Every structure is written in C-alpha cells, then in structure tokens.
Amino acid sequence: MAVQTKREQQMLNDLGLAIRKQRNFLKLTLADLSVKCGLSKPALSEIENGKRDIRITSLLRISSGLGVKMEELLRKDVSKGLSEDEAGDGYDLSEMM
Secondary structure (H helix, E strand, O other), X not given: XXXXXXXXXXXXXXXXXXXXXXHHHOOOOHHHHHHHHOOOHHHHHHHHOOOOOOOHHHHHHHHHHHOOOHHHHOEOOOOOOOOHHHHOOEOOHHHXX
16 A cells, blocks of 8 residues: 555654664664564665555564564654653554544
8 A cells, every 4th residue: 555645654754763763772784673573674674764655564573673562663752761751642543544
C-alpha cells in the first residue's frame, strides 16, 4: 500500500528516524541489524529514510533486533533519556482508520 497523505509520510519519517537513532545508540551497522532482524540492508535503509512503507511484522522484527518495544519506536519524540511522561504521546493510529 502506498503512502497517501503528508501525515502518513511524516509518520514513516519519524519511525525511520527512531529506528536509526536506536541503531546508532547501540552502535549497530545496517548489516548488523539486517542479521538480527532478517531484513535486507537496502530495505532497512529505505525504512530508515522514510522511503518504504513498513509492515507490522517487519516493525516487530526490527524492534526485536534493536531490543526495544515496538511502541518505543512509534513515539513522536524519540529522544533518549526522557521518562515516559516527558517523552510525549505516540501517534494515535485510530485517526488513520
């Protein structure tokens, strides 16, 4: 399914940024994460750059490879070191339905 709206594209961009930040925090290369989650390096690169829509199963594999809950990657504010209250809310996916 193709991205339809600017909001959806922003969500993919934010998700990609969160994945990249966590990967860099863990000092993992794309190749390292590829091995951990079973997705190709080009696919991971496209996801991190917001150029590829992502399946829920792929997101679960990535979050597992990064050692974080999927929900953490879906937060709008992906800054490290913030408590759950300080980090803000994630996206309300019900708005997309």
